[in-house]
Amino acid sequence: MSVSQIEIPANRVPEVTLDFWLIKLMAVTMGETAADYLAVNLGLGLTATSLLMTGVLVVVLVLQFAQKRYVPWAYWLAVVMISIVGTLVTDNLVDNFGVPLIVTAVAFTVALAVTFLLWYRAEGTLSIHEVTTFPREAWYWLAILFTFALGTAAGDLVAEKFGLGYLATGILFGMIIASLAVGYFFLGLDAILGFWLAYIFTRPLGASFGDLLSQPAEYGGMGFGTIITSALFLSVIAMIVGIMTLREARQGAV
Secondary structure, three states: OOHHHOOOOOOOOOOOOHHHHHHHHHHHHHHHHHHHHHHHHOOOHHHHHHHHHHHHHHHHHHHHHOOOOOOHHHHHHHHHHHHHHHHHHHHHHHHHOOOOHHHHHHHHHHHHHHHHHHHHHHHOOOOHHHOOOHHHHHHHHHHHHHHHHHHHHHHHHHHHHOOOHHHHHHHHHHHHHHHHHHHHHHOOOOHHHHHHHHHHHHHHHHHHHHHHHHOOHHHOOOOOHHHHHHHHHHHHHHHHHHHHHHHHHHHHHO
16 A cells, blocks of 8 residues: 555644634633523523533534544534533532632642643643544543633632632733733744643633623623523524534535
8 A cells, every 4th residue: 555545544623723713712601601591590500500511511522523533513512512511510619519719720720731741641742733533532622621620710710709800800811812822923832832721711711701791780790691692602603613614515525
């Protein structure tokens, strides 16, 4: 068999583009508001909502792993669901088990660091451009889960415990992400490190603006509610995923 006939495994996650960051930000914002809507507005409570959404996440991840390549609808559905579950994990620890936010943030920081360490020792890379096998994808999604849980804890810690409020917290994390972009484009920041740091910080950025839009005015929000906020961001996500799907289809036809 010639070298040209060797089948190269397809990457199972998308390239990092402007679309990627836009839909990721929308997904994490919706994860915050959707979790609140299910647990509070529908009256399911944290425990029932967590069990239900975890079950849905398992089904969605089975669909994602079955693709063997990047398929926009499957991948981004998994991101939305893992965003919701990551939020619920932190909310359960804080609200149901009384774990302080700072302890939760530190615990998930350690969990994420250990995940990266074990992933690197097992696969020799943390690059998202080489997620071509089941083990690498499993490490990838575990890291994503911890980034969402950590981002939720960090955002709530700064906005609520430290008293900065949702708008100031969003601006703070936005500035951090902007500084990472400057570091990457102009100061030689390592691409893999910069990506994962930006991925972590977009979670509290999105969650802060989600809370800003959905929470009542007396709690520092704009009072749009979780239903309108979630529906708005879900619509934008669906539109962008639709565009991505058409683009993938056209590229595959070439």
